[in-house]
Amino acid sequence: MRRLAFLLICGLGGAAILISLGVWQVQRLAWKEGILAQIETRIAADPVALPADLDTEVDEYLPVMAAGTISPESLRVLVSQKQIGAGYRLIHAVQLVEGPRILVDRGFIRTSATPAVPPNGPLRLTGNLHWPDEVDGYTPTPDLDENIWFARDVSAMAETLETAPILLVLREESFVGENVTPLPVDTGNIPNDHLQYAITWFSLAVVWLGMTVYFIRRSPRRSGPERAA
Numbered sequence: 001m002r003r004l005a006f007l008l009i010c011g012l013g014g015a016a017i018l019i020s021l022g023v024w025q026v027q028r029l030a031w032k033e034g035i036l037a038q039i040e041t042r043i044a045a046d047p048v049a050l051p052a053d054l055d056t057e058v059d060e061y062l063p064v065m066a067a068g069t070i071s072p073e074s075l076r077v078l079v080s081q082k083q084i085g086a087g088y089r090l091i092h093a094v095q096l097v098e099g100p101r102i103l104v105d106r107g108f109i110r111t112s113a114t115p116a117v118p119p120n121g122p123l124r125l126t127g128n129l130h131w132p133d134e135v136d137g138y139t140p141t142p143d144l145d146e147n148i149w150f151a152r153d154v155s156a157m158a159e160t161l162e163t164a165p166i167l168l169v170l171r172e173e174s175f176v177g178e179n180v181t182p183l184p185v186d187t188g189n190i191p192n193d194h195l196q197y198a199i200t201w202f203s204l205a206v207v208w209l210g211m212t213v214y215f216i217r218r219s220p221r222r223s224g225p226e227r228a229a
Contacts, residue, residue, distance in 0.1 A: 011212025022201035029194035070118035107182035
């Protein structure tokens with residue numbers, strides 16, 4: 001009886017812990033989906049003028065409309081697109097008509113393509129402010145000789161192109177450049193693995209209960225005559 005009680009306590013207690021972790025992940029999933037919905041609504045909102053005082057947290061994803069002159073030189077960030085292959089994000093410096101000199105992410109271009117030269121004069125720019133967190137300890141150092149970057153490091157790029165550390169990711173091309181495809185800001189790169197975690201915890205709870213039943217069934221039991229003796 002003591003062995004049976006011990007197995008039941010361990011089995012039910014362990015399963016309860018695993019189930020509670022699964023329920024917590026389900027709650028986290030609902031919370032994360034709410035956050036993503038808010039971000040998507042903010043991304044798709046009507047654009048406004050670039051604020052004078054920016055906050056990288058408050059103004060993340062803020063839709064902005066501005067006018068400015070794009071510099072011909074650009075920085076190339078190595079990326080890959082599904083069903084297309086390798087290419088670059090083109091990051092240009094833009095001097096706003098009313099505002100500072102900022103960075104603008106024009107979008108994707110194939111490695112073999114040559115981007116169209118931006119025209120002279122102010123152009124309409126519509127996009128979202130973004131400070132991507134793409135740099136970690138494994139990110140290679142930019143190859144400045146070949147003009148190849150491996151992540152959008154806003155601070156480093158701003159220093160290279162002599163701009164403010166502000167990145168505007170275009171929603172659409174601001175001039176005729178058919179070989180450049182805008183890559184607008186979205187929530188696709190924001191991790192949301194809570195459903196997988198919940199499934200994992202619930203699956204472990206089922207396995208734990210199954211093992212508990214197995215050990216209980218394998219537990220030795222005394223026969224009637226042996227108890228009498």
